[in-house]
Amino acid sequence: MATLFGSGIKRREDPRLLTGRGTYTDDVKLPGMLYAAFVRSPFAHARVRSVETKRAKKVAGVVAVYTGQDTKDRVNPVPCAWNVPNCDLRTPPHPLLAYEKVRYVGDAVAMVVAESRAAARDGVDLVDVDYEPLDAVVNPEKATGKEAPQLHADVPGNVAFTWKVSGGDPAKTFAEAAVKVELRLLQPRLQPTALEPRAAVATWNDAMGQLTLWVTSQNPHIHRFLCSVMLKVPEHKIRVVAPDVGGGFGSKIPGYADEALVCFAAMDLKRPVKWTEDRSENYKVTIHGRDHVEYVELCGTKDGTITGLRTRVYAGLGAYASTAAPGIPTILHGLMYSGPYTIPNIEGTVYGVYTTTTPVDAYRGAGRPEATYLIERLVEVYARKIKMDPVVVRRKNLIPKDKFPYTVATGITYDSGDYQGALDKALGMLDYKAFRAEQAKARKQGRYLGVGVTTYCEICGLGPSQVAGAVGFGGGLYDSAVVRVYPTGVVRVYIGGKPHGQGEETTFAQIVADEFGIPIENIEIVAGDTEATPQGWGTYGSRTTAVGGPAVKLAADRVKEKAKKLAAHLLEASEADLEWKDGKFVVRGSPDQAKTFGDLALMANVAWNMPPGVEPGLEASAFYDPSNFVFPFGTHICTVEVDVETGRVKILRYIAVDDCGPQINPMLVEGQVHGGVVQGLGEALQEIAVYDEDGQLLTGTMMDYAVPRASQMPKIETASTVTPSPVNPLGVKGIGETGTIASVPTVVNAVCDALAPLGITHIDKPLTPATVWAAIQQAKGGAR
Template identity: 65%
Template sequence: MMSTRIFGSGIRRREDPRLITGQGKFTDDMVLPGMVHMAFVRSPYAHANIKSIDTSAAKAAPGVVAVFTGADIEGLGTVPCAWLIPNSNLKTPAHPTLAKDKVRYVGDGVAIIIAENRYQAQDAAELVQVEYHVLDAVVNPEEATHDGAPQLFDEAPNNIAFRWIASSGDEGVEKAFAEADVVVKERIVQQRLLPTAMEARATLAQWNAGTNELTVWVTTQNPHIHRFILSGMTGVPEHKLRVIAPEVGGGFGSKLPVYADEALAAWASIKLNRPVKWAETRSENYLVTIHGRDHVEYVELAAKSDGTVTGIRGLVYAGLGAYVSTAGPGIPTILHGLMYSGAYTFPNIRCESVGVFTNTTPTDAYRGAGRPEAIFLVERLMDKMAHELNMDPVGLRRKNLIPPFENGHAVAIGLTYDSGDYEAALNKALAMVGYDQFRQEQVEARKQGRYLGIGVTTYSEICGLGPSQVAGAIGFQGGLWESTIVRVSPTGKVQAMIGASPHGQGEETTFAQLISDELGFPVEDVEIIHGDTNTTPMGWGTYGSRTTPVAGAALVLAARKIKEKSRAMAAHLLEAAVEDIDYADGKFFVKGSPDKFKSIQETTLMATLAWSLPPGMDPGMEASQFYDPPNFVYPFGTHIAIVEIDPDTGAVELKRYVAVDDCGPQINPVIVEGQIHGGIVQGIAQALYEGVVYDENGQLLTGTMMDYTIPRADMFPKFEIDSTVTPSPHHPIGVKGIGETGTIASTPTIYNAVIDALSPLGIEQIDMPMTPPRVWAAMQAAHGNGHNGR
């Protein structure tokens, strides 16, 4: 039994040994008898009418079992959108699983080949002859709204899918800007990004004609949602449809949507009565798996001369791609506009988001999903306002920070943050980096012609999605609760079944720690079961930094039910009143007599045998629990970066990176730190390295890792990580999410640091990614305008 708390211990991840030794089993590792393989014929054009499709040569190719075009697909629904934003006049044109008459982006599926192996399927795909009438394409979301731009759908004039406004009150916003002493403005381009999970997507579907049951193995972040949607698309009842997410090698949001290829594999398996597998290549992954970001934003900040911010407003053109994806409309609206307050007391807020169709890959959630874009614009404007007012950026932030609060703070845009002490995190980060000393060193460095800069971001983030009633109110077509079953065997082992499905977050470890801490079992005696809709209770998935705040809460509450039943059983066995039983380290004992006890294993065994039970107690030791959170949770923190720029090359060297984050009590600090590290790297990558590029014809120019820059570990210094601890008041153990905070904070931190370094040259803006050529060009232009950099 345990002698110390396991909660808060940085034990090693239990998942790692099997993964790092190659013992993990992923979807593409699955092999079934009689299995065939699926390959796609994809459009080489971003916008074209389909005139004809000739599949005769492909059908005659070696190993080919079947060839299907859009005209052949019967009984399979279109790909649905699951976030129908209210009050937005949302247009959701049909998204067919295979294009019949028109293709709308490079990679749009036109036909599928089913063959005995994947190589035969891929070879046969090249034999399909498709005649196209090529149309003009549009790839920029702002330009797509202009009169005369190519139109993707007749029902969406000017390619506008929706127009959504969140406002604290338009009259107040207008007054704030009209009466402001200073207004700063900026046009911000949040470039497209590729999620680039370690594992590309894959699907294996198996139809059992004898039982009319469909089993689908799939790389998903939410197997129960996949079952829900695939049932609707295929017509197979949910109780006859089993979805299994085996090992899933990362997702970052890209494995949240339901894709056409997954539904087609299921349909083909039913049609052919054979198992059908599809596994995308990395080039396919870049071409058709969702992209992230893609915003063009016009934003303004209003303030008084003393630095008091009086208002913020923005107009966002959000690129949705060629079709509305599963959660696509929610990213630039609910998850973006409602975070315009950031960590500050902004009294007047307005966000107008325009969702726009373009001839590009559909966009959806990518780590942070709308919140990184919002915090970026807030923090960028704060730095710009500080420069305009000749104030220190930290001083401006400190003046406008929300004061410490423990039990709710309502912001102007309608949210109620749960708890926070933003200044404590800011102070700790400033002390760690030696802010005042750095500013002195910076003065001397500039005298020497060095370009040294510092960037600060203070953020708050909405996560732990979220109350189901709120989900319904904001148009999300599902619930946001989680459920769990905790079962203790008579031999003293614990199984905990969860509906959420982690894919790299380490929940097999942290959730075992929660059970171990609550019940006193050794952590190695606790098994976390997830990813199979036939063996786990319903859950809504792992995304939005919600698994620990929501599924973890259900788990803890179920464990507490087990504890109380065991307490009652122990009282019965010890012939004492329940209120006289204390508990510690897995033992129930009579108060004042610690030597008179029953272990939780004993109480479980006796409850299972049921030889003698207290009145009204059922046999066994098992508990189920649903948890629908009463509010979101709001982690927060401060990140600070120091950079130096090489004037000869424009290269940005990251010299130091400090992060102080507050996610409430930490179950496993090592796993928390790992999540923060990964998030920081992805955010820095957006600032400095990554960016999707399309040409004017909609051709993807960054379709391989040779063209799309993924950062390496050796590009970064050792991150300096610390935390503050502010529990969430409404959560059973006070925890908040942490998986996305690093990404949310790091992009503006790096961006502001680079602009600070270049401020002697009068440079105020460089498009991301801030690559050496872009930085160097900006420096040369500034020198040409007479700035000497001192």
């Protein structure tokens, strides 16, 4: 039987989604259901003097209106769950409904619950809130200044934490270095824009004291825990169901006040309650990503050996520390400062800073895009300074493939890699030399062509639980699977992760089908319901295939081991004499003496003739905790032409060579790369969240926040190399975030390369025509 592992089969989740019969949270409808809507602060920073609900309560259909005063003693604040140690972290409470102060536009002040969506919305207009506006501060660097308003009483200077990483002897290295380059980099805020806004439907079984919550979640078990904390309901009395989820990109990891309040209302009113975010609400309330102001330096020799890297980073956290926020610019960013290079001396300081803005948390790549961007920009500027080809500089500093596992200066150990292999492949696809010649010719004609290269590696497959504990992550990072075989030989696999577009309903079934030699149609993957699935830690950090995949494999192995015992018993042979062949256990040398997986499923489940001491049934569970993270890598190359008259950047070619180890389903891997790259192109070219000085979000709708469209994006050429990871039994690494991580510096490098003749070394992203044009004017010494 041909194996399915490695085969680009069509997705099994698609037929329901293609016919409009998926179930997303807002599709859930319960009898007697009410609808919630929120009164949200129009001010970035203000004291709440009073909240008057009388008029709202009189609106036809309004059932209840809750304020912060009503709820503060009955619920707990939104917890921060990544308490990074050794950085003096301060995480002031984020009340579910503000009652003293609001600290960002969109902070919830009251909740209206009504018989219809429309009535709830009508009620919102009639809640009268008296605010005393206070000063706002939106820039994380400025927020640490003496003049800045203080957000939280016990957080002086708005500094939530000061985190440091150091390896080697950076001070001495920089003091003695022959060449130094430095940059101030902005990594602006981004609005994740999962196409499905967040939503929650809660129902309370008063007799049983049980809460059920359908919610847009990447990690229902984490939501169960967070709801338990916020609502003071024991965890075993909460069922969280994440049905079909319309994209996440990190924004559906955190616990949110509004989701918990929907539960609170359902419990208080003893009726089901639904709430669905509007997009403009989503942009103000759902977490943002990035928001760094960075001062970065690199030093090296005149002939291209990088010797040191130093950073000082102001990482905006927004008004409160969201669920995983402190871990993003520290563990997932600062520990990756070596990138794919052998940089012996590294020092970084990261300030986590509160500002009067929407909380910031994990957004596709989460920390690694920021790290890769700063390294790759520095390498480019360094190469230009020493007048070497940036590709040559990269090649010279890449960790050689025979050095793995390789421990970098920040202390983490990369599992496996062949960085040069991916670089060579990508350069070959472009014909780098030919492009350089074309570029030189074009320059003579007054045309500005550029090529940008990024060699990257990233940390994902989060991660060993012991490490999670050591770095303050408030949970484990193993994952789990239960494989249950039914009497008729069909199989269900319950997993701890919660895929939401990545396709594990297909890829995990491919693993199991191979294992059992049964048709994939006989296997169903179940995810997202805490009542059915074993404890898991969710789908983010490119971890589901790398951590959940091995759990599925292990559980399936256990089932098969038991099936083998039973087969030996039924065939009156010893286990050692059995071999697995074409989906059957066969007695070696006696091909007629065989038991199919179906035979064994039936016999195990009816248990008429079990081997002595073996329990009936055929199912197994596995909790897989990896020994290390995994480190996918690759090279991306992009060529551009810049129209210097208008500042418009045209991508000529985009090449992505990625290595995520063996690919279970290459079609899906390629899809992840396409999506990730385009998300990064959005970041590089057009996406930016903009606040004015008063803390008003100026990119509050899709009319102003430029999510990429089909007509704005190029075709992406993909290829891969395959370097298995020694970390897990499948050898697999994550591929969900590499595209975003690699593409941003690739494009910025290409544009800066194109504009090098004008003396431009750096332009802050996004490289909109307006920004590029302004940089050109400045370089030409024109106005501005």
